[in-house]
Every structure is written in structure tokens, then in C-alpha cells.
Amino acid sequence: MTFTAKDPDYAAKVREIFAAQGFMALIGAEIVHLAPGECAIRVPWRQDLTQQHGFFHAGVLGTIADNAAGIASFSLMPPGSGVLTVEYKLNLMAPGQGEAAIARAVVERAGRTITVAVADVFALQDGAEKKIAKATATVMCLQSKG
Amino acid sequence: MTFTAKDPDYAAKVREIFAAQGFMALIGAEIVHLAPGECAIRVPWRQDLTQQHGFFHAGVLGTIADNAAGIASFSLMPPGSGVLTVEYKLNLMAPGQGEAAIARAVVERAGRTITVAVADVFALQDGAEKKIAKATATVMCLQSKG
Amino acid sequence: MTFTAKDPDYAAKVREIFAAQGFMALIGAEIVHLAPGECAIRVPWRQDLTQQHGFFHAGVLGTIADNAAGIASFSLMPPGSGVLTVEYKLNLMAPGQGEAAIARAVVERAGRTITVAVADVFALQDGAEKKIAKATATVMCLQSKG
Amino acid sequence: MTFTAKDPDYAAKVREIFAAQGFMALIGAEIVHLAPGECAIRVPWRQDLTQQHGFFHAGVLGTIADNAAGIASFSLMPPGSGVLTVEYKLNLMAPGQGEAAIARAVVERAGRTITVAVADVFALQDGAEKKIAKATATVMCLQSKG
Numbered sequence: 088m089t090f091t092a093k094d095p096d097y098a099a100k101v102r103e104i105f106a107a108q109g110f111m112a113l114i115g116a117e118i119v120h121l122a123p124g125e126c127a128i129r130v131p132w133r134q135d136l137t138q139q140h141g142f143f144h145a146g147v148l149g150t151i152a153d154n155a156a157g158i159a160s161f162s163l164m165p166p167g168s169g170v171l172t173v174e175y176k177l178n179l180m181a182p183g184q185g186e187a188a189i190a191r192a193v194v195e196r197a198g199r200t201i202t203v204a205v206a207d208v209f210a211l212q213d214g215a216e217k218k219i220a221k222a223t224a225t226v227m228c229l230q231s232k233g
Numbered sequence: 234m235t236f237t238a239k240d241p242d243y244a245a246k247v248r249e250i251f252a253a254q255g256f257m258a259l260i261g262a263e264i265v266h267l268a269p270g271e272c273a274i275r276v277p278w279r280q281d282l283t284q285q286h287g288f289f290h291a292g293v294l295g296t297i298a299d300n301a302a303g304i305a306s307f308s309l310m311p312p313g314s315g316v317l318t319v320e321y322k323l324n325l326m327a328p329g330q331g332e333a334a335i336a337r338a339v340v341e342r343a344g345r346t347i348t349v350a351v352a353d354v355f356a357l358q359d360g361a362e363k364k365i366a367k368a369t370a371t372v373m374c375l376q377s378k379g
Numbered sequence: 380m381t382f383t384a385k386d387p388d389y390a391a392k393v394r395e396i397f398a399a400q401g402f403m404a405l406i407g408a409e410i411v412h413l414a415p416g417e418c419a420i421r422v423p424w425r426q427d428l429t430q431q432h433g434f435f436h437a438g439v440l441g442t443i444a445d446n447a448a449g450i451a452s453f454s455l456m457p458p459g460s461g462v463l464t465v466e467y468k469l470n471l472m473a474p475g476q477g478e479a480a481i482a483r484a485v486v487e488r489a490g491r492t493i494t495v496a497v498a499d500v501f502a503l504q505d506g507a508e509k510k511i512a513k514a515t516a517t518v519m520c521l522q523s524k525g
Numbered sequence: 526m527t528f529t530a531k532d533p534d535y536a537a538k539v540r541e542i543f544a545a546q547g548f549m550a551l552i553g554a555e556i557v558h559l560a561p562g563e564c565a566i567r568v569p570w571r572q573d574l575t576q577q578h579g580f581f582h583a584g585v586l587g588t589i590a591d592n593a594a595g596i597a598s599f600s601l602m603p604p605g606s607g608v609l610t611v612e613y614k615l616n617l618m619a620p621g622q623g624e625a626a627i628a629r630a631v632v633e634r635a636g637r638t639i640t641v642a643v644a645d646v647f648a649l650q651d652g653a654e655k656k657i658a659k660a661t662a663t664v665m666c667l668q669s670k671g
Binding site for chain 1: 616619633634636641659661663
Binding site: 400438 | 546548550551571576577582583587588609611613616
């Protein structure tokens with residue numbers, strides 16, 4: 088599906104929101120793709136992002152999946168909107184083993200109030216991507232009162 | 234419901250797993266309650282755990298909810314078991330605003346292979362707890378081959 | 380938690396909506412409890428509600444869980460509201476074996492737009508109730524334009 | 526992704542399981558596509574499958590989504606396996622309005638114990654398909670003791 092952004096400045100606003108999220112800096116996440124209805128977030132492996140076997144912690148994968156889904160959804164909202172994750176669900180399908188994890192989110196359905204986005208999470212291993220998790224997120228548009 | 238631990242050493246093993254999760258140290262999480270089928274994890278607020286409005290990032294709340302649910306589930310597994318989150322779902326119900334966030338998980342159903350646990354997440358505001366999120370997690374027991 | 384209904388006629392409206400759902404009559408479901416923020420729906424076992432082992436089909440359990448959660452949510456909405464399930468998630472915890480299945484839903488958080496409700500599903504076996512499934516539903520209030 | 530069936534008789538076993546589910550006959554569901562890792566289930570509109578506005582009840586959509594996901598998962602399991610839905614989550618994205626509803630499921634990840642499948646649900650309106658719901662299901666393989 089191809090989407091059109093309602094807000095011509097969406098990309099600048101996304102960058103601003105992302106930069107204001109202290110947690111993204113803490114885990115070393117960066118946006119590596121952004122288009123109307125699409126967002127990918129990448130986080131390189133570090134020892135302090137792991138679970139007990141040295142793989143990416145599920146919490147890290149859930150964080151970038153939720154955030155990519157929220158930004159993909161926000162990218163389609165009208166100017167002045169706020170964005171809120173209502174819920175997300177993450178299925179873990181394989182160990183998060185590799186040099187980096189990448190969450191690629193696309194909007195499935197953009198409504199006036201509710202947007203549904205899906206994020207697939209991949210581990211980068213020796214240059215190849217392997218799907219390790221899948222999330223569905225329900226995102227709400229908070230309309231500006233301005 | 235009251236549960237009995239099958240592994241008399243479960244508490245020591247939980248502490249060992251938790252200490253081996255680099256991500257728990259990074260976010261400053263600690264276990265504040267542990268009993269058979271129950272676990273609570275607390276994380277004090279810091280600027281580098283926030284989303285764009287200065288509240289706890291949903292990813293932090295999902296992380297402690299998933300981890301508390303996983304540990305509550307693990308506490309009931311037989312000696313030699315490994316533990317794996319199959320999936321979790323988080324509903325965000327109010328802004329994560331306060332001095333700390335606490336995820337309190339309890340097992341709903343402990344099966345031989347699959348355990349279901351629920352985690353409520355609270356924000357500590359001026360000494361009072363407010364429920365801000367709710368998670369359900371499906372956790373798998375990996376049996377020892379020993 | 381105790382809730383107060385904003386619409387004094389909520390019970391009559393719930394009965395009207397329920398009676399208008401052809402699918403509830405087909406599966407033989409009835410409301411057996413209704414209070415502000417609470418709803419229970421019961422369906423007696425029949426051969427044509429089963430999966431391949433003669434137990435209640437997961438689809439039947441999901442149906443009454445979703446419907447009980449939707450009605451519990453609707454019971455707290457202002458007069459003139461419409462109700463819509465945004466999403467629901469169902470964990471199946473034990474076989475749906477018994478004379479009847481009962482979904483008991485309670486609202487966890489009632490917001491202006493989004494309500495979160497939890498429904499536990501029980502099987503009635505020889506007079507005792509056994510929890511067989513657990514659902515979380517996200518429900519939206521559609522405000523009247525009147 | 527292309528999958529290969531481990532059980533050469535999987536299609537006959539699927540038909541047998543489906544025929545043994547009383548609930549599928551009640552709602553008038555039929556399998557309209559079956560391949561390794563894939564299943565589509567179709568149900569024509571009837572007044573007794575509706576919610577209060579005359580559209581397909583969410584419970585019907587959840588039922589065919591879950592069942593299609595379960596069958597897609599089962600189609601990849603070894604001979605002698607049993608199949609069990611652990612959990613499913615359904616996002617409703619548009620009203621279930623049309624002559625028929627079709628759930629198309631594909632396996633995302635087939636593990637020895639746990640399979641994850643996604644089902645998109647479409648409404649057939651005047652010959653065109655519109656996506657109205659999306660489900661993710663976690664399915665367990667019960668190994669034969671034979």
C-alpha cells in the first residue's frame with residue numbers, strides 16, 4: 088500500500104520527537120528509514136542490551152518495534168497531532184543474536200483516531216537479516232486543540 | 234492462587250539470571266519482590282528512560298513487565314529448566330509519570346510447557362501507586378537435556 | 380474498583396444491543412451478570428459449538444470474552460455512545476470442557492476514547508468453575524454526533 | 526517463504542479435523558485454500574452471524590482467523606501431531622460488511638514446538654476484497670506419544 092503524508096513537515100517532526108526520547112539515546116537506536124507510513128529503527132548490539140545468554144533482550148526488541156510502529160503511524164497524521172501507543176504485542180520467534188537489531192514497521196490501516204501498524208524485527212548476522220520477532224501495535228492520534 | 238516452587242533453589246537462580254542480563258543494569262531495574270509464581274521489578278525514573286514528554290518510555294514498561302512475567306513463570310519450573318518468552322502484549326493505560334515504575338507479575342496458569350502470567354505496571358507518584366499498564370505474557374519452559 | 384454508570388439507561392441499551400446481535404442467538408449466549416463496568420456472558424455446551432475433540436471451540440470462547448468486555452466497557456460510556464472493539468487477545472489455558480462456558484469481564488481502565496477490559500473465561504464442570512482462558516480487549520467509544 | 530509439509534497426508538488430516546469441528550458447520554465455514562503453511566477459510570454472510578449493525582460479528586472473524594492460522598500451522602507438523610492454539614490476537618480495522626468474510630493465514634515461523642502464523646481477514650464486497658481484520662496466532666505442536 089502507498090500512503091501520502093498529510094503533514095509536509097512530518098519528517099522533521101519525527102526527528103524532533105525521536106531526539107527528545109532519552110531512552111533512544113540510551114540504547115543507541117537510530118532511525119535508518121522513514122517514509123509515509125514506514126519507519127525502520129536500528130540498534131547495534133552492546134553487552135548492556137542483553138539478556139542472560141548475551142542476545143538482545145526482548146525489551147530492546149519490543150522497544151524498537153513499538154517505536155518504529157508509532158513513528159510509522161505518526162507520519163500519516165495531520166499537522167498538530169500527538170501520538171500515543173494504545174497497545175502492542177510482540178511475538179519472539181528466534182534468538183536476538185547478531186551485530187544489530189532492526190525493526191521495520193509499516194502501517195496496515197490508518198484511521199482518523201486509530202492506526203494499526205506491524206513491525207518485523209530482524210537480527211543482522213554476518214551481513215544477512217534474519218526475522219526474529221513480529222509486533223502489531225495499535226496507535227492513537229491525539230488531535231490538536233489549537 | 235498459591236503456588237509451590239518445584240526447585241528449592243529457584244530464588245538463587247532468578248538472582249543469577251537477573252544479574253546476567255546486561256539490560257537490567259543499564260535501566261537500573263531491581264527485583265523488589267520474589268515468591269513462587271510472583272515477581273515485582275522496580276525501576277527509578279531517569280531522564281534517559283523517557284519518551285518525548287519526559288514520562289517513562291513504553292519500551293521500559295514493556296521490558297519490566299515482560300521480565301517480571303518471565304521470572305514469575307520461571308520460579309515455578311523444575312530444576313534445570315530454561316525460560317523463554319514466546320510473546321507478550323502490553324496495554325498502556327495512563328502516562329508513565331512518577332518517581333519509579335513497578336511491574337508486579339503473577340502466574341495465571343502454569344503448564345508443563347506453557348505458562349501464562351499477567352503483569353500490572355504501576356507508577357509511583359508522591360508515595361501512591363497508579364496503574365499505568367497491563368501485560369499478558371506467554372512463557373515457555375525449555376527442559377533440561379541433562 | 381467501583382464504577383458509576385454515566386448513562387442511567389445503560390442496562391436497557393445493553394439488552395437492546397445484545398438482542399440485535401444475531402450471532403448471540405445462534406450460539407445460545409445470554410447475559411448472566413451486568414453492572415457498571417462488569418458483564419458476564421454464558422453459553423451452554425452444544426455439539427455444534429465444538430472443535431475436533433468435542434470441547435468448546437476457541438472461537439466461541441473468544442466471542443463471549445470479546446462481547447462481555449465490549450459490554451462491560453459500553454456500560455460506562457455516556458448516553459448516545461457507540462461501541463467498537465479495537466482489538467482483543469485471548470490466551471487459551473485449558474480445554475473448554477464442561478456443561479457451559481462463562482466469560483466474566485471487568486473494566487480495567489475507562490478513558491474518554493479508549494477503555495481496556497479483561498475477561499476471564501471459565502468452564503462449568505460438575506458445578507465447579509475452572510478458568511480456561513483469559514482475554515484483554517481494547518474498546519473504543521464512538522461519540523454521538525447528536 | 527515456501528514451506529514443505531512433513532506429513533504427506535496433511536491435507537486429508539486437515540479435512541478430517543475441520544469436518545469434526547461442529548462449530549465450523551454451524552457458521553457455514555469452508556476451507557477455500559490449503560497448501561503447506563497456508564490456509565484460507567471463507568464464511569458467507571448470514572443474519573445470524575452479525576453484531577448489532579448487521580455486519581459480521583467480531584467473534585466470527587476471530588473464529589475463522591484463529592482456525593485458518595491453526596490449520597496453516599498444523600499443515601507443517603510431523604505425522605501424529607496434535608495442534609493447540611496457545612493464544613491469538615485480533616485487530617479489527619474496518620466493519621465486517623459484505624457477502625462473505627475470508628481469513629487468509631500464512632505461517633511466519635514454524636518451530637518444533639511453537640509456530641507463529643498471521644491471518645488477514647477480508648470482506649468480499651461486490652467482488653472486491655477489503656482487509657477488515659488482522660490476527661497473529663501462537664500455535665503449539667503436541668507430539669504424538671505413539
